[in-house]
Amino acid sequence: MTLLGGAVTAWPLAAGAQTLHSEGALSSWNDGAAKQAIFDFVRATIDRASPNYVSPEDRIAVFDQDGTLWVEHPMYTQVVYCLERVPAVVARKPELKNVEPFKTVLSGNREAMAKLSLRDLEKILVATLTGMSVEEFNAEAKRWIETAKHPRWNRPYTELVYQPMLEVLRYLRDNAYKTYIVTGGGQDFVRVYAETVYGIPPEQVVGTAGGTKYSYAKDGKPFLTKDAKLLLNDNNAGKPEGIYLMIGRRPYAAFGNSTGDRQMLEWTGAGAGARLKMLVLHDDATREYAYGPAQGLPDTKVGIFTPALYDEAKSKDWTVISIKNDWKRIFVFE
Amino acid sequence: MTLLGGAVTAWPLAAGAQTLHSEGALSSWNDGAAKQAIFDFVRATIDRASPNYVSPEDRIAVFDQDGTLWVEHPMYTQVVYCLERVPAVVARKPELKNVEPFKTVLSGNREAMAKLSLRDLEKILVATLTGMSVEEFNAEAKRWIETAKHPRWNRPYTELVYQPMLEVLRYLRDNAYKTYIVTGGGQDFVRVYAETVYGIPPEQVVGTAGGTKYSYAKDGKPFLTKDAKLLLNDNNAGKPEGIYLMIGRRPYAAFGNSTGDRQMLEWTGAGAGARLKMLVLHDDATREYAYGPAQGLPDTKVGIFTPALYDEAKSKDWTVISIKNDWKRIFVFE
Numbered sequence: 001m002t003l004l005g006g007a008v009t010a011w012p013l014a015a016g017a018q019t020l021h022s023e024g025a026l027s028s029w030n031d032g033a034a035k036q037a038i039f040d041f042v043r044a045t046i047d048r049a050s051p052n053y054v055s056p057e058d059r060i061a062v063f064d065q066d067g068t069l070w071v072e073h074p075m076y077t078q079v080v081y082c083l084e085r086v087p088a089v090v091a092r093k094p095e096l097k098n099v100e101p102f103k104t105v106l107s108g109n110r111e112a113m114a115k116l117s118l119r120d121l122e123k124i125l126v127a128t129l130t131g132m133s134v135e136e137f138n139a140e141a142k143r144w145i146e147t148a149k150h151p152r153w154n155r156p157y158t159e160l161v162y163q164p165m166l167e168v169l170r171y172l173r174d175n176a177y178k179t180y181i182v183t184g185g186g187q188d189f190v191r192v193y194a195e196t197v198y199g200i201p202p203e204q205v206v207g208t209a210g211g212t213k214y215s216y217a218k219d220g221k222p223f224l225t226k227d228a229k230l231l232l233n234d235n236n237a238g239k240p241e242g243i244y245l246m247i248g249r250r251p252y253a254a255f256g257n258s259t260g261d262r263q264m265l266e267w268t269g270a271g272a273g274a275r276l277k278m279l280v281l282h283d284d285a286t287r288e289y290a291y292g293p294a295q296g297l298p299d300t301k302v303g304i305f306t307p308a309l310y311d312e313a314k315s316k317d318w319t320v321i322s323i324k325n326d327w328k329r330i331f332v333f334e
Numbered sequence: 335m336t337l338l339g340g341a342v343t344a345w346p347l348a349a350g351a352q353t354l355h356s357e358g359a360l361s362s363w364n365d366g367a368a369k370q371a372i373f374d375f376v377r378a379t380i381d382r383a384s385p386n387y388v389s390p391e392d393r394i395a396v397f398d399q400d401g402t403l404w405v406e407h408p409m410y411t412q413v414v415y416c417l418e419r420v421p422a423v424v425a426r427k428p429e430l431k432n433v434e435p436f437k438t439v440l441s442g443n444r445e446a447m448a449k450l451s452l453r454d455l456e457k458i459l460v461a462t463l464t465g466m467s468v469e470e471f472n473a474e475a476k477r478w479i480e481t482a483k484h485p486r487w488n489r490p491y492t493e494l495v496y497q498p499m500l501e502v503l504r505y506l507r508d509n510a511y512k513t514y515i516v517t518g519g520g521q522d523f524v525r526v527y528a529e530t531v532y533g534i535p536p537e538q539v540v541g542t543a544g545g546t547k548y549s550y551a552k553d554g555k556p557f558l559t560k561d562a563k564l565l566l567n568d569n570n571a572g573k574p575e576g577i578y579l580m581i582g583r584r585p586y587a588a589f590g591n592s593t594g595d596r597q598m599l600e601w602t603g604a605g606a607g608a609r610l611k612m613l614v615l616h617d618d619a620t621r622e623y624a625y626g627p628a629q630g631l632p633d634t635k636v637g638i639f640t641p642a643l644y645d646e647a648k649s650k651d652w653t654v655i656s657i658k659n660d661w662k663r664i665f666v667f668e
Contacts, residue, residue, distance in 0.1 A: 057535055134578060178537075191582050201391055202582030203512075203537075212578050214571035214597055222600045224578055231565050231579065237548035244468060244546050244558055245565065246580060248525050248536030263548055266556045 025171040028164040028329040034278070035326065037319045038168060041276040045252060046175050052274035054252055056176040061253035061276075062206075062243060062264065063169070065183040065190060067303040068257045068280050069198065071150065071160040073289040075302060078185045079121070081144055083113070085128040088140075096127070129186060130210060130226045137226055141192045155333065158197045162280075163334075164327045165255070169198060172253065180251075182243055183207040184235040184260050188226065206246040208234045239264035252276065258303045265318060277318040281305060284324040359505040362498040362663040368612070369660065371653045372502060375610040379586060380509050386608035388586055390510040395587035395610075396540075396577060396598065397503070399517040399524060401637040402591045402614050403532065405484065405494040407623040409636060412519045413455070415478055417447065419462040422474075430461070463520060464544060464560045471560055475526045489667065492531045496614075497668075498661045499589070503532060506587065514585075516577055517541040518569040518594050522560070540580040542568045573598035586610065592637045599652060611652040615639060618658040 029035040045054040066072035086105040089096065096102045101120035104112045116124075129137070150157055169179050181200055183190055187207030194200040209232045212224040234242040240263050243251065253276035254261070254268035265277040282291050282303065291300035294310035313320050323330065363369040379388040400406035420439040423430065430436045435454035438446045450458075463471070484491055503513050515534055517524055521541030528534040543566045546558040568576040574597050577585065587610035588595070588602035599611040616623050616639070617631055625634035628644035647654050657664065 057529070060537075187579075187582075195391070203580070205582065209579055212575045214574050214601070221604050222574070222597065223604075224574060224601075240548050240556070240558060241546045245521075245543055246537070248521075248539065263556065267548070267558075270555050270557075 025174070026164070026167050028167055028327060030326055030328050032326055034319050034321045037276065037278070038171070041253065041274055042171065042175050044274040054273065058249065058252070059172075059175070059177040060180065060247060060249055060251040061172045061177045062180045062182040062247075062251045062255070062268070063165070064239075064256040064258070064261045064264070065181050065185055065207075066257075067282065068255050068261070069161055069165050069181070070157065071288065072303045073282075073291065073300075074151070076185065077157045078189045080148070081141065081189065082124050082128040084144065084148070085140070086124065089127050102127070125186075126228045129189070130228045132226060134188070134212060134224045134226060137188060138192055141189055145193050153331075158193055159333055160331065161197055162327070163329055163332045165280075166198070166332075168255070169200070173199070177253070178204065180204045180206060180243075180247060182234065182239055182254075182264060184233075184239075187232075187234070206232075206234060206242045208232060208238075235260045237263045240267035243267070254278070255280070257282070257305060259306050259309050262309055262312065265313075266316075269316060269318070277313075277316070278321055279305070279309070279313055279318060280321045280323065281310075283322055284327075284330075287330050288323055359508070360498070360501050362501055362661060364660055364662050366660055368653050368655045371610065371612070372505070375587065375608055376505065376509050378608040388607065392583065392586070393506075393509070393511040394514065394581060394583055394585040395506045395511045396514045396516040396581075396585045396589070396602070397499070398573075398590040398592070398595045398598070399515050399519055399541075400591075401616065402589050402595070403495055403499050403503075403515070404491065405622065406637045407616075407625065407634075408485070410519065411491045412523050414482070415475065415523065416458050416462040418478065418482070419474070420458065423461050427461075436461070459520075460562045463523070464562045466560060468522070468546060468558045468560060471522060472526055475523055479527050487665075492527055493667055494665065495531055496661070497663055497666045499614075500532070500666075502589070503534070507533070511587070512538065514538045514540060514577075514581060516568065516573055516588075516598060518567075518573075521566075521568070540566075540568060540576045542566060542572075569594040571597045574601035577601070588612070589614070591616070591639060593640050593643050596643055596646065599647075600650075603650060603652070611647075611650070612655055613639070613643070613647055613652060614655045614657065615644075617656055618661075618664075621664050622657055 026035055026038065044050050044052040047053060063069055066076050083105055086102055090102055090106060101116050101123055104116060105124065145158060148157060149155055150160055153160065173179055179200055181190055181194055185207050187205055187209040190207050191202040191205045194205050211227050211229040211231050213227050214222060214224055216222050232238060232242050232245065239261065250271045251268045254265050255278045256265055257280040269275050269277050282289050283297055284290060290297050291303065292305050293299040294305045294307050360369055360372065378384050378386040381387060397403055400410050417439055420436055424436055424440060435450050435457055438450065439458065479492060482491060483489055484494055487494065507513055513534055515524060515528055519541050521539055521543040524541050525536040525539045528539045545561050545563040545565050547561045548556060548558055550556050566572060566576050566579065573595065584605045585602045588599050589612045590599055591614035603609050603611050615628065616625050617629065618624060624631050625637065626639050627633040628639045628641050
């Protein structure tokens with residue numbers, strides 16, 4: 001339901017307007033402060049008579065991906081991809097077979113793999129995400145994402161997107177917001193499926209990005225090769241920096257779930273007018289996962305939500321989304 | 335005139351369809367091969383019955399700016415901006431007053447300034463484009479672009495955009511093409527006026543880009559500072575690399591005017607289906623400027639169009655736009 005004609009409803013006679021804006025939207029959300037915050041924000045920014053009206057071209061909303069739009073436990077999907085690509089890389093470069101960390105990954109010993117250092121992981125990412133043409137990478141990643149399955153649900157990772165967040169994406173777009181993914185994950189990786197899964201085109205995916213190198217094939221045809229030079233580490237302060245680089249405007253709405261999203265929410269919140277800042281708290285071990293360590297939830301290495309972040313959220317009037325309490329339904333297949 | 339419903343006209347019965355698509359568009363263009371190439375390309379890519387039909391989400395068109403969308407002689411507008419900012423920079427940092435190249439710029443001696451090396455110029459760019467908050471930079475650049483005037487026409491630089499190219503931008507957008515600027519100029523600089531002047535929002539401006547640094551003011555408010563680290567040199571091979579980074583898809587149409595645009599046109603042309611590749615040749619000293627050195631035109635340091643580029647254009651079926659012959663009117667104020 002598109003409601004660009006916000007002028008037909010009178011601000012601040014909000015009761016009627018709100019019903020209009022919210023009708024049918026966010027049906028997987030329970031009534032509560034989180035759902036209300038989304039409705040209030042949209043109502044305040046699309047109604048021409050509102051003091052916080054935002055013109056359509058400025059309506060930018062940014063979403064972290066892992067843990068915000070889809071499941072990130074027990075391990076980031078892209079890391080699983082990279083680990084599973086190792087045999088193919090070693091087949092092409094047999095000299096890596098007995099070299100760490102590739103040796104450990106090939107062993108399949110999950111306990112040993114869990115102990116790999118960040119530096120080891122970086123070596124694996126570089127070996128599996130760079131050195132090929134962009135077309136080769138896209139084809140490989142696409143093939144994998146269409147067939148790989150999550151160990152807990154035995155379903156494609158792309159089915160493990162959060163239905164309530166898909167509804168937020170759609171609701172914002174229906175109200176002329178341009179929705180972006182701003183992920184610590186690889187920009188190229190997420191672009192492979194973002195349009196199909198989230199309705200977000202490649203040019204609206206900002207992520208950790210390496211460079212490419214332009215060169216010519218033997219027949220003179222030019223092509224781009226993914227190289228190992230890191231241009232944007234889209235985590236922490238890298239998120240507002242990446243938004244400025246790739247979008248060039250401050251968002252009006254930002255969604256995240258971990259300490260890596262802190263600066264993105266801070267920078268969004270530092271703008272004038274109504275700004276929506278939301279953090280997903282994973283507090284539902286039964287239906288999904290429970291981890292923090294905020295609010296006494298179990299500690300984790302993947303998608304850390306610290307007590308300090310929780311305190312900052314509370315002190316700055318950010319909204320914490322409780323999966324347990326705010327989401328009626330988590331997955332579309334439920 | 336939007337003609338997404340291309341299916342109503344039958345391909346390849348193109349005569350009728352073409353009239354529909356072209357009616358009223360490109361009125362500042364003389365009839366000829368260049369105008370026809372644009373019409374043919376759009377007709378071939380928007381008609382669902384065409385073998386070269388392109389779905390709307392893939393319709394990406396990229397435009398160099400300097401010399402393609404607006405005048406670049408006698409000097410790139412942004413370089414003029416940087417030179418004119420030098421006094422303000424020196425006022426803030428008096429220790430630069432007697433240091434080269436700032437000393438020469440402050441002298442106002444145009445002959446000496448013309449002899450500054452590329453390295454000198456880089457020092458001036460770094461001093462005038464970095465080290466301030468993004469808000470400060472945007473405000474400064476906006477103030478300047480609203481008041482500075484071109485020495486030949488004594489009009490704001492933003493009035494020296496090419497009317498025929500504004501018509502191409504609009505015609506493509508009316509046919510669901512997303513139009514991007516892909517400029518060797520500074521991304522942040524061009525974003526300041528691109529929406530007003532070209533109807534192109536900041537997120538659709540790709541240019542030479544430095545990083546920013548996230549930090550906090552004394553009151554705890556976060557802000558971004560432009561820093562000197564170059565992330566993307568958006569010239570030559572940097573253009574397709576920048577397009578891949580920022581847009582993530584290969585364009586269907588690319589417009590340029592100099593050797594710095596060569597790889598962008600090559601990469602665009604290497605895609606399947608109908609691709610439009612056009613180069614503006616400045617061959618009209620009377621109404622604008624004449625420079626090459628292609629086609630025996632005078633040599634230049636700004637916006638070089640070499641004979642080799644001209645030969646490549648001819649051999650690869652790119653279309654060369656002659657300002658003299660193809661443009662009925664160059665500026666809107668004529």
